[in-house]
């Protein structure tokens with residue numbers, strides 16, 4: 001872990017059921033925590049296209065569809081799956097430590 005990164009605890013893993021997402025605001029970040037089949041992934045909550053909130057989007061497998069203009073992102077990589085989004089959403093490597101979803105940011 002480099003000196004300018006810190007570990008942030010986001011939520012209890014049990015609080016995010018498989019196939020759902022939770023919005024977390026911490027340390028100046030607004031994040032979406034996703035549970036994809038028991039694996040946790042964290043992205044910025046803000047859609048890169050506009051005012052959409054990805055934690056409020058529609059999730060199917062590892063794709064989230066923005067609730068605003070229906071653009072789609074891959075939850076694991078942040079890559080755009082479907083327009084009108086053009087820019088990948090930022091992702092944060094997530095791990096579960098003592099039952100808490102944790103990132104380094």
Ligand code: FES
Nearest residue numbers: 047050052066071
């Ligand atoms: S704001 Fe998300 S697709 Fe436009």
